[in-house]
Amino acid sequence: MSQTPYGFDAARFRAARAAAGATVPHIARTAQVTERAVSLYLAGTRTPRPAVLVLLAHAVEAEPAALCTVDRETLRHLRIFTGRSRAQVGRELGMSEATYRELENTGARGRLASSRYSPREGRWLAWEEWAAPKFATTPDRLAAAEERTRADYQTERKRRRQRQCEADPAFAARIEGLGRPGRAQRES
Template sequence: MTRTTYGFSPSLLRDLCSATDATVADLADAARISTGELRCHLAGECGEPAPEVLLRLASALSALPRQLCSVTDERLIHLRVWTGRSTDAMARALRLPPHLYTLTEDTGYIGCSARVRYRRSTARWLTWQDWAAPYFGVTSERLASATETTRSHWHTVGHHRPTLPWWSPPD
């Protein structure tokens, strides 16, 4: 599982909650979590909610998941979390091995098996941005931007390109 945080903001959650007439108990019921868990997230004492909980919280507040996060540069982790998927769930959706998807999400480098896919219905090859964008619920351009931002972030935090024999960096 990716250890990178995705930018959940308790203050944004508090702001959205205060803008509604619902009680904490009502919102917790709507999000299918306990009132204690919601109070913990409101106080910022229990870390980031799981992606599926974030999605339910946003839905209970008639908001988008990204409205509960403070993000300056959108990376792959953000796009995944805002779909409400865990890393394993996204790997399954993309039909990638979990370790390969996690490596992609962490580094922004697309492995050979994900770089292109053939779509029979159109009889053409699609790039990562084109075939994977619908799974993230974004446009090809937004996925390409998030992938590049992830790659840049990986280098700025002091990491280097993986040197695995099956890994091939993009051209």
């Protein structure tokens, strides 16, 4: 089973299976899993690993994203929809798995995910241009997923800080104290 929730939707998988007229044995052969595993995916009691998701989608003639319900598509979703691990995507982007994990979790690109020169095209390519094919998507979709990743990270960071302030009054006082000098400068 996948350790990362990414929105696999058994109802969508069942609908795609019905539309394609695919049998459980056909899906199992194509996805290289057991018929029991396919039955568990169809029932919604098991979530396929990203690599298996891609094969299941192929078996029912659908895109991996079509088998998932995702409110806000992030970099994690784009990677999962290609069926690759963080290490694989990191290698393709020319960065370590740890650096890619940071990008996928925070949306912070750093210098390894900046523009690159393309000798074939004779020009510099923006991150969205050269990285989008690695995610099997468009530059606009990649940029939107990156922005959502960044926004989700900031929101979660604020939630964690709020919970910590509620649990530890001394921490809350330190945070409040750090904010005063900045406010004083802005007000003067």
